[in-house]
Amino acid sequence: MTGPTTEQATTSTAQAADDGQDQSLTVDVLGPDGTRTGSLDLPPAIFDVPVNIPLIHQVVVAQLAAARQGTHDxxxxxxxxxxxxxxxxxxxxxxxxxxxxxxxxxxxxxxxxxPTPRSYAQRTPKKMKAAALRGALSDRARAGRVHIVESLLGDDMPSTRAAVTALRHVSERRRALVVMARDDDVTRRSLRNAPSVHLLPVDQLNTYDVLLSEDVVFTRAAYDAFVSRLDDPTGASEDQT
Structure with missing residues (x-):
């Protein structure tokens, strides 16, 4: 799958950061049928921070380098x-x-x-990865592309059709990143084969996948788990290099 470059994906963020506006970001919490069930104020420490484009580029390059097999010989x-x-x-x-x-x-x-077999992994400090992730999420939040749903399904039975229909209530854009709780097996089974939907457990949320997607959709359980990680000294950190 190919997506926008880091510079293209963060251009709007850089402009918003230059404006110096400090506005509260509030998103509606939606149910499976698209009805509003409540609202949440996104923490500014995660979703409203200045964006460092060179930092984001460095972190994304390191992540893609670490994903290389390096088995050429x-x-x-x-x-x-x-x-x-x-x-x-x-x-x-x-x-x-x-x-x-x-x-x-x-x-x-x-x-x-x-060429001989080698590792392309680069050492990236946790604080750098966390800052890059916050910057990417801030870009999406300022553009109104961060969404929260109570659940994508009305019951405990997996259903790809029902989950995709629920996503259409949230956004009609082509690429969506759905962030779910690690133990949310129903959502995983419902969306694992859905086209144009990238599914990630909350502990694997990373800068590259945020930039690659046009919308970021959190389930309520995943959002609560993600925000609670603010207690970590490094903030909302990534697990992927």
Whole structure:
């Protein structure tokens, strides 16, 4: 799946931050049928902070780098099978001297300075990841793209059709990120195969997935769990590198 670049996704945030406006962000809490069941004030410490675009870029690049498998590998001339015998005598043939048909200049020969298995992981401090996540969420919140639902289903029976219908009451945009509680098996089973819906447990919420999605939809249980993490010294931190 491809999405907007970090710079494109946060342009509106940078403009809002430059305006210096300090306004309370209030969102409606919706039921499965789209009716309003209440409202919540989003904590400014998470959803209304200035955005550091270079920081967000650094964190996203580190996350994508850490996701690389790094299993690429090539064989050197010592690892390629064959080539133990000198292909022809040293002198008298009129050809350039060669010692092995597995030398790099031969087709099928070894590779010089080729890629080897490695880890691309970068060390990113927790506070940097937390600040980047708060900035991304603030961008979505200021644009009115953070939503909270009591539940996507009216009962405890999984239903993809009912869950997708409930999401349409929240937003008609193409890409939606649904943040659910870790133990919310009903929501997981209902939306795991839904097109254009990315499903994440609340403890895996990260900057990249927020930027990749046009709307962020929290279930009420996931929102409460996420906000409670403010008690953590690093704030709303990420678990993914």
């Amino acid at each position: 090539t064989k050197t001339r010592a690892e390629v099978a064959g080539g133990g015998k000198k292909p022809y005598r040293q002198k008298g043939t009129g050809r350039a001297r060669q010692g092995s048909i597995r030398a790099p200049q031969f087709a099928g020969g070894g590779v010089v300075h080729g």
